[in-house]
Amino acid sequence: MVTYKQFHFFENWKEFKKWYDTQNITREITAVHEHHTWKPDYSYFKGDMNPQIEPWENHDTLMENLDNYHELALKWRDSGHHIATFKDGVIATARDLNWAPASIYGNNTGAVCIENMGNFDRGHDMMTEAQKESVLGVTATILNRHELEPNTDTILYHHWFDQDTGKRTNGEWGNVKTCPSHNFFGGNKVKDCEENFIPLIKQKLKEMEEKQMKDYKEILKEKTDSPDVWIKLCDDLENGYIELENIQTLQWLKVLVEKLGN
Numbered sequence: 001m002v003t004y005k006q007f008h009f010f011e012n013w014k015e016f017k018k019w020y021d022t023q024n025i026t027r028e029i030t031a032v033h034e035h036h037t038w039k040p041d042y043s044y045f046k047g048d049m050n051p052q053i054e055p056w057e058n059h060d061t062l063m064e065n066l067d068n069y070h071e072l073a074l075k076w077r078d079s080g081h082h083i084a085t086f087k088d089g090v091i092a093t094a095r096d097l098n099w100a101p102a103s104i105y106g107n108n109t110g111a112v113c114i115e116n117m118g119n120f121d122r123g124h125d126m127m128t129e130a131q132k133e134s135v136l137g138v139t140a141t142i143l144n145r146h147e148l149e150p151n152t153d154t155i156l157y158h159h160w161f162d163q164d165t166g167k168r169t170n171g172e173w174g175n176v177k178t179c180p181s182h183n184f185f186g187g188n189k190v191k192d193c194e195e196n197f198i199p200l201i202k203q204k205l206k207e208m209e210e211k212q213m214k215d216y217k218e219i220l221k222e223k224t225d226s227p228d229v230w231i232k233l234c235d236d237l238e239n240g241y242i243e244l245e246n247i248q249t250l251q252w253l254k255v256l257v258e259k260l261g262n
């Protein structure tokens with residue numbers, strides 16, 4: 001992680017996840033919002049991450065320009081978005097996670113807002129594989145942390161909401177933007193999200209859960225090497241606080257690891 005002013009920069013979503021999972025987020029999170037910046041588009045992006053030469057310079061400038069636009073021109077209290085993804089897969093943070101974003105009019109409570117840098121309108125930028133990987137990883141990290149099922153109520157595209165009323169129209173009528181637009185994982189419609197985006201998110205969530213299971217099992221193995229912990233674990237099993245068959249599920253492994261930590 002590299003920090004510049006109020007922004008943190010991460011090389012990939014795994015690094016981002018480590019940071020996000022330790023943040024003290026006190027408001028209730030119920031949804032992830034997906035956007036594209038439209039402008040800046042990929043032509044503004046000059047600085048593929050290269051720590052050997054001017055690291056992060058272009059990312060800094062883009063984040064700062066967006067921040068200045070939001071604060072000085074639109075008079076918002078901070079950048080509208082919490083997180084941004086870049087063409088080279090770099091991820092940046094902006095607005096305090098404990099503040100609701102300035103993201104989708106009338107629907108900001110409980111949201112984490114992601115700005116994906118690029119113009120994904122038809123005929124413009126095609127999202128790079130590196131950025132796709134980051135969008136998926138960041139979105140899944142948020143759903144995973146807040147224990148949200150991936151669906152079209154927890155993952156929301158800007159396009160689905162009327163900008164004047166905040167009403168959900170699924171982009172079928174009203175004053176709607178194209179955002180995150182046609183080239184965003186096969187399209188900006190609810191059906192596109194269900195068919196193209198959500199299956200990839202589910203795959204990412206599965207990978208994350210498997211990794212967590214593995215980590216918990218490692219911790220458990222280490223802890224149960226100590227006789228005291230082993231006795232406590234046996235007691236808990238005997239007293240019905242923990243059932244053996246449940247130890248295979250992630251939720252129970254988490255409970256168990258926390259219990260043994262005391």
Ligand SMILES: [Zn+2]
Binds near residue numbers: 034035158177180
């Ligand atoms: Zn948008």
